[in-house]
Amino acid sequence: MKDIITQMKDTSELMLDLAFSTILFEEEYFAEEVLELEKKMTELCFKAREVVMLASKGIKEVESLSAVLQIIQAAEKVSNAAVDIATIELRDIGLPKAFFKTMHLIEETITSLVVPENSAGIGKSLDYVEKETGMQIITLKRDGQWLIKPDGRITLKAGDKLIAKGPFEALSNFEVFMLGKHVMVPSISELMEPESQRKIREMLVEMMNLSQLAVDLAYSSTIFYNREIAEEVSKVEENMDRMQEAVEHEILLFAKVTDNVKLLRGLLRLAWALETITDASVEMASIVQSGVALHPIFISAMEESDEVIGKVEVKPGSKLDGLTVTECGLQSDMGIQIVTIRKARTGKWEYHPKGDTKIEAGDVLILKGRKEAIDSLTSLTAMESAPNEPGQV
Structure with missing residues (x-):
């Protein structure tokens, strides 16, 4: 079952990455790939539920496995929302052109x-490029064919088209390494969009950020079984609900000045899908808030995921103490995203x-990145300060 759960998490997250890529780069291929992955996700969900039911042996195990079922259901909802986002492009429903130029705001x-x-x-x-730049290459197009989640041992050739993701701080490293220069992102003033459309775009970009944050926090709360983080997911969801109401209001106002029904449908569909992702995250985090113990197999599965969640507490005098997020180099040098910091x-x-x-002594950092990078950080800090408690930097 561990392998199935790991695949489910990785598949749902990949679907979300490809769905966002679909609308940001107007690539129908990604939308089609999301639909293919949906079939895989459906199969994985069925297998996972089947295994959970067969594995239940006693009351205690039933409770912990029922929590796993709830996480499976939440992951399935995230993947369904990814399909809704992807089909905006596939069905030619439409989004404002300016929206495609704002990926740097995510x-x-x-x-x-x-x-x-x-x-x-x-x-x-690809592994070397990721290590050098901090950006993860999630798809590669070569000879007219897209490779989804390409093997890290593949070597790059001229003409390869890459889609990469990572912390914003790592973007310039990636561009300089690959292109020899940092590509200037368009300023807001260059987008030449109506004021009403600008407000909607800014809200939707923020909702995209909140939806990704909610998923990261939800997984963090379950992995570390941390009620405080789980409560933060609920706060994010409350914020998302307010933004959902506000963006719907703005879209309806926008409807007064445009007869482009496709555009309005695209905006509404994206907003609803993003809220669905956040709602699914709350379902996941609510397990921790309810106090139901998670089955150990879930934690084991998360440790085998493509991207893992880590937590460190900064110790006085450590290498991170006193540095800024940029100066510490976790994001730009190691591709480790700092999801949140408890000051x-x-x-x-x-x-x-x-x-x-x-970053100061006593701060707690929740991190996301490749398992190798998180493990490298953990081993590095362990070697530097042996007296520290595990998980301290």
């Missing part, structure tokens, strides 16, 4: 480029902290 950046003849990346493996001074969580946020 906390976990998604970018696309074609490898030029003089790229430093030519001949380098020791205030006891409050800061979501997707900015680059100038200072």
Whole structure:
């Protein structure tokens, strides 16, 4: 069952990445791939439920496995929402053109480029590029064929088209390494969009950020069985509900000045799908809030995922103490995204902290990244300060 749960998490997250790529880059292929992955997800969900029912042997185990079933259901809802987002492009429902130029405003950046003849990346493996730049290549197009979740040992060639994701701080590293220069992102003033449309776009971009944050926090709350983080998911959901109401209001106002029904449908569908993702995250986190113990097999499955969640507490005098998020290099050098920080001074969580946020002793960091990167950070800090407790930096 562990392998099935791991595949479900990875598949639902990949579907979400591809769905966002679909609307940001107007690539119908990604939408079609999302629909194919939906079939895989349906099969995985069926197998997972079947295994859970067969594995239940006693009352205690029934309770812990029922919690796993709830997480399975939540992951399925996330994947269904990804399908709804992807079909905006596939069914030609439509979104404002300016929306496709705002991928740099999303906390976990998604970018696309074609490898030029003089790229430093030519001949380098995808694993090497990720290690050097902090950006993960999630799809690669070569000879007219897209490779989804390409093997890290594949070496790059001129003309390869890449879709990569990672922390915004790592984007310039990736572009300089691959292109020899940092591509300037368009300013808001360059988008030349009506005021009413701008407000809707900004709300939807923020909702995209909130939906990704909710999923990350939900998995974090279950992995660490942390009620405080689970409560933060509920707060994110409350914020999302307010934004959902506000964006619906703005879309209805926008309807007065446009007769483009396709565009209105696209905006509404995206908003509803993003709220669905957040609602599913709350369902996942509610397990922790209810106090139901999770079956150990779930935690084991999360440790085998493509992207894992880590937690560290900053120790006085450690290598992170006193550095800013940018200076510490976790995001730009290791591709480790700082999902949130609980500040020791205030006891409050800061979501997707900015680059100038200072990391201080006693702060707790929730991190997301490749297992190898998280393990590397853990082993590095363990070697630097042997007296520390596990998970302290």
